[in-house]
Amino acid sequence: xSESEIQANKELARAIPEAVVANGDIDRLDELLAESFVExxxxxxxHGIETAKEGWREMLGAIPDMTVTVEDxxxxxxxxxxxxxxxxxxxxxxxxxxxxxxxxxxxxxxxTRIEDGRIAERWVHPDNLGMFSQLGVVxxxxx
Numbered sequence: 060x061s062e063s064e065i066q067a068n069k070e071l072a073r074a075i076p077e078a079v080v081a082n083g084d085i086d087r088l089d090e091l092l093a094e095s096f097v098e099x100x101x102x103x104x105x106h107g108i109e110t111a112k113e114g115w116r117e118m119l120g121a122i123p124d125m126t127v128t129v130e131d132x133x134x135x136x137x138x139x140x141x142x143x144x145x146x147x148x149x150x151x152x153x154x155x156x157x158x159x160x161x162x163x164x165x166x167x168x169x170x171t172r173i174e175d176g177r178i179a180e181r182w183v184h185p186d187n188l189g190m191f192s193q194l195g196v197v198x199x200x201x202x
Contacts, residue, residue: 063086065134065177072139076127093177100183121151127167128168132156139171145185149194156196163193170186 071091079087087113098114105114119125125147125165133140148162167185171178191197 060136065136067175067176068137068139068147068171069132069134069172070177070193072141072169073129074130074176075181076141076143080119080125080127081117081171083119084113085119088112088115091178093179096178096180098181098183101111101185101187117153121149121153122147123150124148130166137173139173141169141171143167145190156191156194159196161194163190165189165193182194 073080074087075093078084089110092108092111094108096106096108096177098111105111112185116161127140128144128146130144131140131142137192143166143169144164144165146162149156149159165186166189167183169184170182172180
């Protein structure tokens with residue numbers, strides 16, 4: 060794979076945090092995601108573009124000031140790995156948790172597989188325990 064193809068893969072992977080989340084442009088997923096898109100996350104696998112759009116609508120509805128900062132990007136072949144920082148304020152219900160009004164800041168690891176110029180799969184690993192601890196909905200396991 061050429062350096063320009065790897066760079067294009069990095070830009071494609073970054074488009075979700077830097078365009079979709081930053082601008083609330085959920086419809087942009089139509090051009091970014093493959094028809095057979097799968098997101099593997101802590102709550103299970105989600106299949107398809109419409110399911111992804113619903114998930115982002117729910118997330119941005121619950122955390123309307125959400126930002127995702129890409130801290131590091133590494134790519135090899137068709138896979139892009141990113142370390143991101145998630146920030147926001149919990150203002151709406153999410154995964155059955157009523158709004159707390161509290162802010163959070165946690166790291167997330169995202170692995171993105173590109174196929175034919177579209178995002179085919181993402182493996183998303185946010186620090187949910189850290190987030191829920193900061194929101195006060197679970198006790199921190201740390202002293």
